[in-house]
Amino acid sequence: MGRRSHKLLSAIFILLLLHLKPALGFISRVGDNNMWCIERERQALLQFKKGLVDDNNRLSSWGTEYANRNCCSWEGVHCNNQTGHVLELRLDSCGLRGKISPSLIELHHLSYLSLSGNDFNNSEIPKSISSLNNLKYLDLNSANLSGQIPLQLGNFSHLQYLDLSWNNLKPVQNLEWLSHLVSIERLELSNLNLSVANDWLKVVSGLPKLSGLRLYNCSLPFITPSSLLHINSSKSLTYLDLSNNPCINSSIFPWLSNSSANLVFVDLSSNQLQGLIPNVFGNMKSLEQLILNDNQLEGGIPESLGDICTLCELYLSSNNLNGQVLGFFHNLQGCAKDSLESLHLGRNQITGSVPNFAIFPSLRELDISNNKFNGTLGERIGSLHKLEFLDIRSNMLEGVISETLLSNFPNLYCLELSSNSLTLNFSFDWVPPFQLIDLYLRSCKLGPEFPNWIRTQRNLIFLDLSNTGISNTIPTWFWDMPFELNYLNLSQNQIKGRLPNASSIFSNFAILDFSSNRFEGPLPVISSNLSSLNLSKNKFSGLNSFICSKIGGMMHLDLSSNNLFEGIPDCFMHWQELEILNLAHNNLFGKIPHSMGSLIQLIALDLSNNSLSGELPWSLQNCTLLRFMNLEKNKLSGTIPAWIGERMSSLIILSLRSNIFHGNIRSQICLLTHIKYLDLSQNNISGTIPECLDNLIAMAHKISDVMTSKYFIWNGPEYSFYTDYGSYSDNSVHIIVGWKGNVYEYGKNFGEMRSIDLANNKLTGNIPEGISNLIELKALNLSGNMLTGVIPKNIGKLEQLESLDLSRNRLSGSLPASMVGLHYLGYLDLSYNKLSGRIPTGTQLQSFDPSKFMGNARLCGPPITEKCPEDVTSNVGGSKNHQEDRDAGSKNHQGDQDEFWKCLYVGTGFGFAAGFWGVSVSLILNRSWRHAYFLMLINLKDWLYVTIVVHTTILLEMFHSWRLSQLH
Incomplete structure (x- = not known):
């Protein structure tokens, strides 16, 4: 073959090579980079990018331009230096959104995949990901994934690290698929629901190379001692975290005793x-x-x-x-x-x-x-x-x-x-040798001067100087400090002066508490960085300019107990992040502004103890997340709107006490299925009590209310609201409670109170029988109305009741016998009704003051002195038997029984009189007879007792024989 033929063949070979390179997956090297990029894998990565939203522009290097064609130089991509194959994809916490594209299966050589900390919009883990046979590291932690865990993940025979924690994956039925991961060394499944995965301990114990196990908050099922007999202990474990699993108890210890040889870290916190x-x-x-x-x-x-x-x-x-x-x-x-x-x-x-x-x-x-x-x-x-x-x-x-x-x-x-x-x-x-981050000196003796040494601290984040006796002003240097406080508490001091418009010392989402001091002047312009501001119990003024200053971003605002003497400004459209608003105990007047309905995130609203008037604005129905609403002690009028029940069904505490509301209580109030405290007292409400009150299931069942535990509690050292962002404690948020005959103001220690107070209105009609189904109720006050009818016969079902006030009504009939079951009753007032009959005998009812029953002319029996008609008889023996036989006997022979007893009493009376006077006269006239008589009494006391018993028995037998003769 000639030279020309060789050149032609060479040219053809080169041409074929140029055409074959893309087909084989190669592209030419780019620039000075020695790393090759595989075209097929580059296209797979670009396809993966198409399914994502990159808000932070982290994937800007992923492009088709000539300078960006080498995928091995892209952000988060790592290739093999020799072959150019993609080995690692590290895109954790990049702020990506979208879905995981199945195109990743083209990365056949991928050994490391981390997509944690991104948002895949509740999409499922692609089953195709199981085709990545060379994967050794898979991290999908906190990636907002949902659906089932693909069982195909059990095919990863080379996998050494797996983290599926903190996603929205469906409950796992069993962990059998995990047993195939024979190379796994680190396993993290925190926050997955494993409550029915009874094989979890057996599976993890059988993984031969497992050294690290984290199953935090997985609702792990109980471990029974018998199940441990069939489970081998893990000998390779060095790291173990089973914390926050309420069913994990001391039964775990035998398994630990055989797995303990190499353990370096053990976390069993928040268990049982x-x-x-x-x-x-x-x-x-x-x-x-x-x-x-x-x-x-x-x-x-x-x-x-x-x-x-x-x-x-x-x-x-x-x-x-x-x-x-x-x-x-x-x-x-x-x-x-x-x-x-x-x-x-x-x-x-x-x-x-x-x-x-x-x-x-x-x-x-x-x-x-x-x-x-x-x-x-x-x-x-x-x-x-x-x-x-x-x-x-x-x-x-x-x-x-x-x-x-x-x-x-x-x-x-x-x-x-x-x-x-x-x-x-x-x-x-003094110049300390340290730089503090956290400083908490609450209730230490520190004042009266503001501590000067704090100006040496440049790293402070949390500072609490509350209740430390500071009575001076805050020095100006404090507002120029270089630290960025996340929490500042100077409450419960006597600090005076005005607050400057300072904002530079606060970090984002900071909490500021200056309550219970002597600050005065206009409310300051506050940093938009604040998430919580408490200026209660001071002497601030100027609400209008403060609310209308367009601060925004704040979640908790408490301005209660100040000198706010003005109308509430209509500027709340700038406060749409607000969750807690407290303006109570001021001198606010006028109407509740329409813009307050813009607070769609609001969970607590307290406008009590002001002079607000007018009707409730309809816009408030937009506040559908409200759990606490206190509008008591104002001059609010109109009817109680139906939308409170229809739109605010999550309310837990509602107080409209001491206003001038009128009209009926509408049946929509029964839609408040989470309500635990309902106070409509001291208004002009008329009509009947809704029959549907037994629909208030939070008062009928002892349930743990998710909304209560999530948003606020009353039984801590302070009244605390809990939100997704943390906690907000405030001693100035209060509720007025009619409790045990007095009025109390609760700001803490409210506990699990369940109360209904409809007192001092114009309610008519009967007390609904269904109210007896609210078995968790602890306080019921219906006093000062015009209620008629009888007390519900099953009221004794309210076994948790501690306070019951039905006074000043028109109730009639007898007291239900079931009332003796109210064992926890500490306060009772039934006065001034039309009740009649005997007060049921029980240890509780007889312990109350008689004044709590007065004003009921026909009520009788202990504890009041008025005797019942059947008790008005001679004290001579037999009256008790008379009462028992009278209650048990036949009505047809009632007259005959009465005649017998009448004759018996008369005969006994005459006999007793004649004998008594005969003996008495003899004893008076003859001294020796007197001595002999009393000596006989002393010596024959036992004989007299036996004689009385025998005679009583004979009389009863005589009566029984006489009664039988009458019946026949």
Whole structure:
């Protein structure tokens, strides 16, 4: 073949090669990059990008332009240096939205895939992803995925890491598919519903290489001791997190005892562990972190924990640990005392003087808060030079905290001394050696001056100086500090002066509480960064300019108990993020503005104790998320709108007390199925009580109301609202309760109150029988109306009732016998009705003051002095038998029975009189007879008792024979 033929063949070969390269998946290298990009894989990635919304422009390098053609240089893409195949795709927390494209199956060599922290819009995990046979790492954590977990994931025989946590995946029936992941080393399924996956322990124990297991908040089912007999323990585990699973109890300990050899980290917090801390943890000789917070463990610390020489962190807070301090710390004096760096014992019941913590030279974190420690600190902690975190709040500690003591801790970043009897004694020009992030000094003796040393702190985020005796003004330097506070609490002091329009010291979503001080002047212009602002119980004015300043973004606003003397401005369209609004206890007048209906996120509204007038604006029905609405003590008028029940069905507390509402109570009120407190008292409401009240199921069933637990509680140390963003505590949010005959103002300790108060209106008709079905009701007040009819016969079903007031009505008939079942009744008022008959005999009803029954002319029996007609008889023997036989006998022979007893009484009376006078005269006239008579009484007292019994028996037998003769 000639040279020309060779050249032609070469040209053809090159041409074929150029055409074949794309078909084989190659493209030419780009620039100076030595990495090849596979065309097929590049196209798959571009197809994946098409299904996404990239708000943050993180995938800007993913393009078709010449400079961007090499996919190996794209953001998050990593290729093999030799072959150009895509090996890793790392796109976690990129803010991507959309769906996971099936095109990823073209990445045959992919070994690492992380898409966590993005938003895939509740789409499903593609089943095709199981075709990635070389995958070793798969992270889909917090990716907003839904649907079933594809069982095909069990085909990943090379998978070493799997994280499907924090998605919206459907409940998992079983974990059998996991048993095929023979190479898995780290498994994270937190927040998946595994409540029916009874094989979970068997499956994870059978994974031969599993070293890390995290099943936080999975609703894991109970472990029965019998099931453990068929389960092998895992020998490879080093990391174990089973926290926040309420069905995990002490039955887990036997499994742990055989799995403990290599464990380094154990978290069993927020479960149902009970009893003493077992010695099983003492067998974990490699253990570094043990977290048992928030259980029901009792007793003290076992000595075996003190023998773990590797133990660095021990968390035992929020249990029922009790006993003396010395016993606790004596058992930690093994080799663990040298390694221990974090010791958390807060929220237990430990008593005694503060021990000498110098035995723990490595201690960095110390939490003994919310116990019963007493005495002083001083040298007890002075030698802990590595200390970074110190929390001793809510104990019974006393004495002085000096700058000399705190100067021993140059690394301190958190200092919590609140709620003790401590005095802080610092010189004016003291410069601490530390830079704090958290500083909580609530109820410490600090004032009257604002602490000057705080100007040296540049990293503060949380600052609480509430109730510390500060009575001066806030220095101007404070508002120019470089820190960005997320929480500032200066409440319950006597701080005076005006607030500047300061905003630079607050971070986004900051919480500010200046309540209960002596601030005055106009409300300040507040940073839009704030999420919560509490300026209650001061002397501020100028609501109009404040509300209309277009702040926006704020969620919690409390301006109650100030000098706000004006109409409420119609500017709430700028506050659409607001969840809590409290303007109570001011001098506001005029109508409720229409724009308040713009607050569609509102969950709590308190406008009580003002002078507001007019009807409720119809726009309020847009506030469909309301759980708490308090409009009491105003001058509001009109009828109670039907839309309260129709549109605000989530209401838990509703008070319209002390206004001038009129008209009927409409049946739509019964749509408030979550209501626990309903107060319509002291208005001009007329008509009848709706028959449908038994539809108020939150008062009829002892259920845990999701809305209550999510949004607010009443039984904590403060009245707290809970939202998705955190908590908002406020002592100034109150509710007026008619309770046990008095009026109380509740701002805390409200507990699980369930109450209906319709008192002092113009209601007519009967009390609905269905009200007896509200068996969780604790207070019922229908007094001061014009109710007629009888008291419901089944009212005794209200066994939880503690207060019942039906006074000042027109109720008639007898008291239901079922009332004796009201065992918890602490207050009762039935006065001024038309009740009649005997008061039922029971331990509770007879304990009330007779005045609570007065005004019922025909009511009789204890505790009142009025006797019942059947009781008005002689006190001579037989009256009780008469009553019993009368109740049990036949009506046809009632007259005959009465005639018999009449004759018996008369005969007995005459006999007794004749005998008595005959004997008496003889005794008076003859002294020797007197002595003999009384001696006979003394000697024959037993004989007299027997004689009385025998004669009584004979009389009864005579009556029984006579009655039989009459019947025949």
